[in-house]
Amino acid sequence: MTANGYLPLFETKPAKGRNALKLFSLTILLSIFLIWLYRLMYIPRKGEAGRYAWIGMFISEVFFGLYWIMTQTVRWNVVHRYPFKDRLSSRYEDGLPGVDIFVCTADPILEPPSMVMNTVLSVMAYNYPPEKLSVYLSDDGCSELTFYALLEASKFSKYWIPFCKKFAVEPSSPEAYFNLNIDLQDPVFALEWGTIKKLYEDMKTRIVSAVEKGRLSDEIKGQHKGFSEWNSKVTNKDHQSIVQILIEGWNSNAVDIDGNPLPTLIYVSRQKKPQYAHNFKAGALNALIRVSSEISNAPIILNVDCDMYSNDRDAIRNALCFFMDEKQGQQISYVQYPQSYENITNNDLYSNAGLVSFKIELAGFDGYGTMPYIGTGCFHRRDILCGRKYFENCKVEWNVVKDKIKGRTIKELEEASKLVANCSYENGSQWGKEMGLVYGCLAEDMVTGLAIQCRGWKPVYYHPAKRAFRGVAPTTLDQHLVQFSRWTQGMFQIFLSKYCPLIYGHGKIKFGAQLGYCMYLLWAPVSLPTIYYVIIPALCLLHGVPLFPKVCALISLRLHVGLKIDTKGSSKKLR
Secondary structure (H helix, E strand, O other), X not given: OOOOOOOOOEEEEEOOOHHHHHHHHHHHHHHHHHHHHHHHHOOOOOOOOOHHHHHHHHHHHHHHHHHHHHHHHOOOOOEEEEEOHHHHHHHHHHHOOOEEEEEEEOOOOOOOHHHHHHHHHHHHOXXXXXXXXXXXXXXXXXXXXXXXXXXXXXXXXXXXXXXHHHHOOOOOOHHHHHOOOOOOOOHHHHHHHHHHHHHHHHHHHHHHHHHHHOOOOHHHHOOOHHHHHOOOOOEOOEEOOEEXXXXXXXXXOOEOOOOOEOOEEEEXXXXXXXXXXXXXXXXXXXXXXXXXXXXXOOOEEEEEEOOEEEOOOOHHHHHHHHHOOOOOHXXXXXXXXXXXXXXXXXXXXOOOOOHHHHHHHHHHHHHOOOOOOOOOOEEEEHHHHOOOOOOOOOOOOOOOOOOOOOOOOHHHHHHHHHHHOOHHHHOOOOEOOOEOOOOXXXXXXXXXXXXXXXXXXXXEEOOOOOOOEEEOOOOOHHHHHHHHHHHHHHHHHHHOOOOOHHHHOOOOOOHHHHHHHHHHHOOOOOHHHHHHHHHHHHHHHXXXXXXXXXXXXXXXXXXXXXXXXXXXXXXXXXX
């Protein structure tokens, strides 16, 4: 508590051991300088064997040294955040803001609808007033199979959400939950558990069966008017805007089996035409921002990938502690949670866990008041995501929500939303430039986060002990290479563009944060000296060309069993 009696909704603490790390880093830095000095002092003369290999080694070691310095900038200033959701509830329980949740999918084959529905159901079951939750599924593949799966999930949610609330179920993804070893000694709980599991298995069977057939029967299509949007002319790359409201959370008739309100649930597939650029995930999210503004218009937006289900029912409340803090919250733009995976192998062959990145480096960014937006598990303020610039004392009225629903029918809301999801809507506008996610880069999330920070806003990185989101990581070499090639290409593209942090961020974010960004943006070029260092020394060793100093030592060791080992040798200078 401060002197005036103010209790903050979160606190920030520096990580322990930072001074010891700095001292250790200085010794490493000294060693790097000595290596550089050695390379410069003993460059082979012209005509001597290994001269060019030696120079190449020197260039590689300089690059490695500078890259190491970049990594240290975000490891020296690690901080940890601690929200107080109990204080949030005691002050703002009746005035909590609305939250729009965006779930994105693009391919019913690579991203099975049954998996997508588990993510949707998990975010619908948050420990949060359901009338203030709206869940939007963006289907960039425009698949009627995905729409059918969402329709099934909307029916199952009437049973799943009250079950989660009654027994504080975590994780709230049905698939993940039913795979746990649950104690069923309580007969009341065991009965309800068995009933809900049977309903889930039946729903999953119907969805999987429809996907395997690749089509829907006329009986299924007769269940909802939305299926009329799909005809023989509709393809995943050429179709009209589709917006279908499956659960009207504001309607008193939209209740679960216990009579409690349900969250709003909406299917969205933006218009696609071959002659228009679609801008991939960035374009899909910008369409969702506009569609949601026509229906719920919540001041907070959470976006999650379709393979990242909610693992903490209080994740929204924890994030709101940062936004709604009376003194520090006005400048906070977004709250980024780390990624976490449930299918990590024991040896983590492809380093998917990212322990150093998620536990240390991103927390080090936070120490500079910056944080890369990593595309999923992120809570945004709508106004900031739409281009608002920071100015001092810019307060937010969280309990004031623009009511666009009142007096409008479902059909009117859907038609208005379709217009803003059309390809031509962005023509001549600032969408993709100053508004929404930035276009023109494969790593649209990182460049968008950087642009937001350069407008004066400060993000927050929150790494809780309980993982807020869990998903699946690449399990094969092919998948891993595809993912990392996209990341490295997109990030290096940022470095070579006008958004290079050393230029675009100059005077706007701290220099340490600029170097931290470059650490990630230079993933691609750092592979070149790495390949050189792997290949050239081995070839030189085979040809007897020395590139490293020889070790001069005379070791004599007498073992207590009487074995005597004498190692004698002489050394010469490398020259």
